[in-house]
Amino acid sequence: MRQALHHLALSTHGAGLVEITGEVTRWVAAQRIDTGLLTLFCRHTSASLLIQENADPDVQADLLAFFRRIAPEGAGYVHDAEGPDDMPAHIRAALTQTQLGIPVANGRPVLGTWQGIYLFEHRAAPHRREIVLHLIGDMAV
């Protein structure tokens, strides 16, 4: 049984989904671990992780609109020292995922055909974000 650990640094461009499927898949493929468990961990509380449809970009627009509607800016939050978009960002992060665990088979995460892995930036301004990737497994079951 083997392990691998990697820090993935990303730039975001304001609120929205940044697809990381390609980078994650390439890193997994390079670890010589055919079967195992991949974990992604987002080291932030105003950005998060999400597995969502990778086909129609309208899905992403509708998702963003939903989270804006359910946790809007200016809803009378007590916490506003870091800007009006900060508390909505914490709420949207709480409603999505800080971490994802994905089994790996044949050297690839077992994503479905329409699934992509996304970093979900919730702040209005561009940010540098860091995701930790961990893989544990072996060359075969």
Next chain:
Amino acid sequence: MRQALHHLALSTHGAGLVEITGEVTRWVAAQRIDTGLLTLFCRHTSASLLIQENADPDVQADLLAFFRRIAPEGAGYVHDAEGPDDMPAHIRAALTQTQLGIPVANGRPVLGTWQGIYLFEHRAAPHRREIVLHLIGDMAV
């Protein structure tokens, strides 16, 4: 340390919770891994996973009503080429889980007394769904 991997195929009957605790528990019991980590991964973006109360079926009815209320059909979504229930399904999946990690002790997932594992179908029509189960561990700590 050992691993096991399994594809669980399920039929759903429209929007609702399908309990899979029994199938999952039986598969784990057959792997001869006493202590370890079980991961369930749902290969879809319009269905998801949920651990919820397994006692009173009214809890399930209220959960469904909540998700219908918070992400209703016909809320002016841009994405509607796959039907009016598709975009609400993506939102409801984003608010619940694509994956679950559950420690295993004495050959069983360490679920609490009232916890059941459910596939949460968000589409209106019946679907074939696939969940990947991964188990890593050993005969003892």
Next chain:
Amino acid sequence: MRQALHHLALSTHGAGLVEITGEVTRWVAAQRIDTGLLTLFCRHTSASLLIQENADPDVQADLLAFFRRIAPEGAGYVHDAEGPDDMPAHIRAALTQTQLGIPVANGRPVLGTWQGIYLFEHRAAPHRREIVLHLIGDMAV
């Protein structure tokens, strides 16, 4: 490769976040596993887990207010035999996490600077809660 398993029992004092970062970090540090994967699992359906900001307590107050607003008591739930706060508790648990997976490096969970691990009590009355901790890994990558 090694494993460790631990049951963490906690008392809560009604609805709110109980920080467990310190207890979890100390337990991990004592396992002599430098690199690995930590999993936390909450054995309840009316309490959950959350990684959130550990700096400004106002964030917690705003989070609680958000979940009260989105899943209020007295919203016409069918399930009310266990009290008016029980069904909102199940909904709030469904919207947050029953489990968290966190990579471990240098004997510590790889939390970001502002991240704390919290048990999220959703019931109004104090409860005894149980979280299972599982760690798998090795002394080095």
